[in-house]
Amino acid sequence: MNSTLYSLVGLAAGVAFILALKGLSHPKTARRGNLIGAFGATVATLSVFLYVTPSKGEEVGHSLPLHNFWWIIGAILLGLIIGVPAARKVEMTQMPQLVALFNGVGGGAAALVAIVEYLNLGDTATTAEVIFTVFTVVVGCVSFSGSIITFMKLQELMTTRPVVFPGGRFVIAGTLVAVLGVSVWVVVALGTTPLLVLALLSLLFGVLFVLPVGGADVPIVISLLNAFTGLTVAASGYVLSSTLLIIAGTLVGASGTILTRLMAEAMGRSLFGTLFGAFTAKPQAVSDSAEERPVRSGSADDVAILLNYARRVVIVPGFGLAVAQAQHTVRELADLMISKGIDVAYGIHPVAGRMPGHMNVLLAEANVPYDQLAEMDEVNPTFGQTDVAIVIGANDVVNPAAQTTPGCPIYGMPILEVNHAANIIFLKRSMRPGFAGIENELLYDPKTMLLFGDAKASLTKVVSALKAL
Amino acid sequence: MDAIAIISIFVLAVFVGFEVVSKVSSTLHTPLMSGANAIHGVILVGAIIVADHSENNLELGLSLAAIVLATINMVGGFVVTDRMLEMFKTKKTDANQKNGGAE
Numbered sequence: 001m002n003s004t005l006y007s008l009v010g011l012a013a014g015v016a017f018i019l020a021l022k023g024l025s026h027p028k029t030a031r032r033g034n035l036i037g038a039f040g041a042t043v044a045t046l047s048v049f050l051y052v053t054p055s056k057g058e059e060v061g062h063s064l065p066l067h068n069f070w071w072i073i074g075a076i077l078l079g080l081i082i083g084v085p086a087a088r089k090v091e092m093t094q095m096p097q098l099v100a101l102f103n104g105v106g107g108g109a110a111a112l113v114a115i116v117e118y119l120n121l122g123d124t125a126t127t128a129e130v131i132f133t134v135f136t137v138v139v140g141c142v143s144f145s146g147s148i149i150t151f152m153k154l155q156e157l158m159t160t161r162p163v164v165f166p167g168g169r170f171v172i173a174g175t176l177v178a179v180l181g182v183s184v185w186v187v188v189a190l191g192t193t194p195l196l197v198l199a200l201l202s203l204l205f206g207v208l209f210v211l212p213v214g215g216a217d218v219p220i221v222i223s224l225l226n227a228f229t230g231l232t233v234a235a236s237g238y239v240l241s242s243t244l245l246i247i248a249g250t251l252v253g254a255s256g257t258i259l260t261r262l263m264a265e266a267m268g269r270s271l272f273g274t275l276f277g278a279f280t281a282k283p284q285a286v287s288d289s290a291e292e293r294p295v296r297s298g299s300a301d302d303v304a305i306l307l308n309y310a311r312r313v314v315i316v317p318g319f320g321l322a323v324a325q326a327q328h329t330v331r332e333l334a335d336l337m338i339s340k341g342i343d344v345a346y347g348i349h350p351v352a353g354r355m356p357g358h359m360n361v362l363l364a365e366a367n368v369p370y371d372q373l374a375e376m377d378e379v380n381p382t383f384g385q386t387d388v389a390i391v392i393g394a395n396d397v398v399n400p401a402a403q404t405t406p407g408c409p410i411y412g413m414p415i416l417e418v419n420h421a422a423n424i425i426f427l428k429r430s431m432r433p434g435f436a437g438i439e440n441e442l443l444y445d446p447k448t449m450l451l452f453g454d455a456k457a458s459l460t461k462v463v464s465a466l467k468a469l
Numbered sequence: 470m471d472a473i474a475i476i477s478i479f480v481l482a483v484f485v486g487f488e489v490v491s492k493v494s495s496t497l498h499t500p501l502m503s504g505a506n507a508i509h510g511v512i513l514v515g516a517i518i519v520a521d522h523s524e525n526n527l528e529l530g531l532s533l534a535a536i537v538l539a540t541i542n543m544v545g546g547f548v549v550t551d552r553m554l555e556m557f558k559t560k561k562t563d564a565n566q567k568n569g570g571a572e
Binding site: 013014017022024027041048049053066071072075076080087090102106108110112113117128226229232238240242243244247249252253259266350357360364365375 | 502507521
């Protein structure tokens with residue numbers, strides 16, 4: 001393959017990525033869009049094997065096949081053996097952390113590519129190349145370690161609360177200054193040691209950068225790190241003179257930035273507040289307000305009776321529903337109510353689950369008809385005419401504190417206003433607060449009834465009680 | 470490649486990136502993020518190029534590690550996105566049944 005043809009294949013792959021992103025933006029074309037993207041990536045990867053890019057100082061590359069050909073094939077196979085089963089077997093509930101992890105390894109790969117090319121170029125590197133290398137190493141490492149932390153938060157391997165330690169902001173600022181200082185050092189002194197120091201400092205910065213972010217805001221950070229990784233790919237494209245990498249990386253960087261903003265808007269958060277909110281918010285009186293306050297708990301029969309005489313019921317599913325694998329049971333309950341002539345809708349909060357759209361995926365998996373899913377803006381005005389709102393394993397997305405308590409971590413986040421419904425039923429495992437770690441006043445409301453227990457077991461009981469009526 | 474050409478490509482790609490995703494319903498945020506995530510796995514191309522250029526064991530080792538990571542990112546990313554979108558298949562039959570039942 002000659003260089004012109006190689007470049008044209010790269011261009012075609014770039015176009016495929018544009019079409020992929022465009023397709024992914026609409027429900028009807030989304031799946032095809034993803035396949036187009038996969039096609040483009042495959043073609044681009046195959047084309048590298050048919051053309052040798054000249055390394056520094058060469059006019060043309062060596063003859064085919066590539067150096068280290070079998071090593072390369074082996075590494076790709078190893079990646080396939082790890083990546084494909086992980087992607088195929090993951091539970092849909094754990095999918096957000098898998099995306100975080102995939103993003104992190106992409107960032108790590110970009111950083112490694114930049115480091116190798118830097119070692120390879122040695123003294124022949126131009127200043128511009130060194131600057132782009134430094135950028136790729138810094139941002140790639142931040143994306144890598146930051147994504148690992150988001151993974152641990154979502155997998156609940158560590159606390160989901162913001163981690164803030166005394167003087168934290170000075171440590172972060174200090175690390176950032178050190179990263180910038182060492183970056184200059186690398187550009188001026190050109191050595192392997194400074195680059196290694198830079199990589200380690202960047203990894204540290206990535207950890208410190210994500211630690212203060214609260215659990216509910218983690219998706220926004222994943223999206224941001226995703227955009228970061230895109231930019232590192234673009235920068236390494238400059239160093240490797242690959243138009244394809246520049247186009248693909250920039251596309252992801254730009255669309256990722258917009259997507260991050262859209263997500264933050266859907267959650268009613270500013271990006272700044274998400275990243276630095278933990279430092280400015282006053283320490284919240286999270287748990288002192290309500291230790292032993294009375295709650296009204298009921299039985300499955302009580303719930304069934306309430307539902308039997310309702311005209312309109314809104315089901316608010318949350319992550320707890322998915323954890324209990326109760327999607328199918330909730331659908332059974334909804335079908336039963338519909339057969340009794342009750343008007344049923346699902347109220348879906350934009351960030352129900354762990355990520356925007358996550359809950360739609362989980363319910364679609366249980367074959368819940370798409371037209372029963374109502375988005376927040378549709379369903380909120382109807383709560384006034386709703387007899388019963390059933391909140392299943394959700395908490396933060398219905399917490400009125402988001403509207404009434406300035407300074408609480410979720411203040412300003414739009415919520416599903418179930419507090420306007422005539423009756424509220426909470427299916428909960430315990431009185432434990434939600435992912436954001438905030439007490440929910442609604443649990444103590446006189447019109448609220450709590451049904452404790454595993455969501456699936458509780459729902460099964462409600463279904464049989466309702467059938468008996 | 471000269472600097473102007475690269476800057477042109479970069480700036481145009483930024484605008485295209487902004488344009489294609491400017492209006493997306495929140496339902497699709499997660500799959501879109503995941504799909505974009507898979508696309509940057511194309512760094513695999515870069516990893517293969519540096520593996521070819523590698524002149525010693527250190528460089529080769531690092532670039533092979535990059536290949537493994539990039540492959541996981543790219544292939545895993547597209548597969549998991551497809552699994553998510555599989556759930557969004559149109560349920561025309563269900564909708565028709567429901568409408569039919571209501572009338």
